[in-house]
Amino acid sequence: MPQPKNWPTDTCTALAGMHIEGSFNRAALAAMDLQAFTARAKSQAVENKKFLKSLTRKDVRVVDEAFHREHEDVFAETNCLTCANCCKTTSPIFYPNDVERAARALGLKPGAFAERFLRIDEDRDYVLKSLPCPFLLPDNRCRIYEFRPKACRDYPHTHRKKINQILELTYRNTLVCPAVLKMVDRLKRHPLLKSA
Numbered sequence: 001m002p003q004p005k006n007w008p009t010d011t012c013t014a015l016a017g018m019h020i021e022g023s024f025n026r027a028a029l030a031a032m033d034l035q036a037f038t039a040r041a042k043s044q045a046v047e048n049k050k051f052l053k054s055l056t057r058k059d060v061r062v063v064d065e066a067f068h069r070e071h072e073d074v075f076a077e078t079n080c081l082t083c084a085n086c087c088k089t090t091s092p093i094f095y096p097n098d099v100e101r102a103a104r105a106l107g108l109k110p111g112a113f114a115e116r117f118l119r120i121d122e123d124r125d126y127v128l129k130s131l132p133c134p135f136l137l138p139d140n141r142c143r144i145y146e147f148r149p150k151a152c153r154d155y156p157h158t159h160r161k162k163i164n165q166i167l168e169l170t171y172r173n174t175l176v177c178p179a180v181l182k183m184v185d186r187l188k189r190h191p192l193l194k195s196a
Contacts, residue, residue: 068158
């Protein structure tokens with residue numbers, strides 16, 4: 001489904017200022033080295049988990065402010081179209097409104113959409129049957145971008161209030177999203193967040 005001419009093609013692209021006159025700047029789309037990212041994320045996993053766990057003992061407002069600042073800064077220099085690792089490796093949860101919206105975008109009834117694309121996981125949530133996401137296009141854009149699930153709209157969740165409530169999810173996202181790994185790397189040097 002075509003996107004309106006002046007709409008950003010991707011949240012990260014829009015935040016990065018790469019959206020230029022109804023198109024995106026293809027010169028800025030150097031491919032992300034996902035193998036190097038994965039190796040780096042795994043090598044820092046224990047340290048990152050310990051650091052994020054330590055944030056539960058910090059002032060919630062300080063943690064939120066630091067995360068929100070890093071979220072803005074990192075996404076100002078990040079173009080998600082070079083990566084799309086979240087779409088390649090992780091399924092969002094589809095809530096009933098998400099199913100209806102995505103089905104409508106594809107001209108399907110919600111039941112037909114769910115049967116074709118979704119399964120029920122161990123937590124009894126609707127998730128994609130297969131990965132990478134069947135709506136991921138070869139240029140890393142989303143076929144149903146305007147109608148994508150709320151979980152995709154909010155990913156990687158580092159802009160939300162009371163982030164201390166989702167630090168385990170944030171840790172898992174350091175293993176999926178290079179931007180989250182970069183945020184956590186920077187936050188480990190934040191004077192008010194350093195472990196004692």
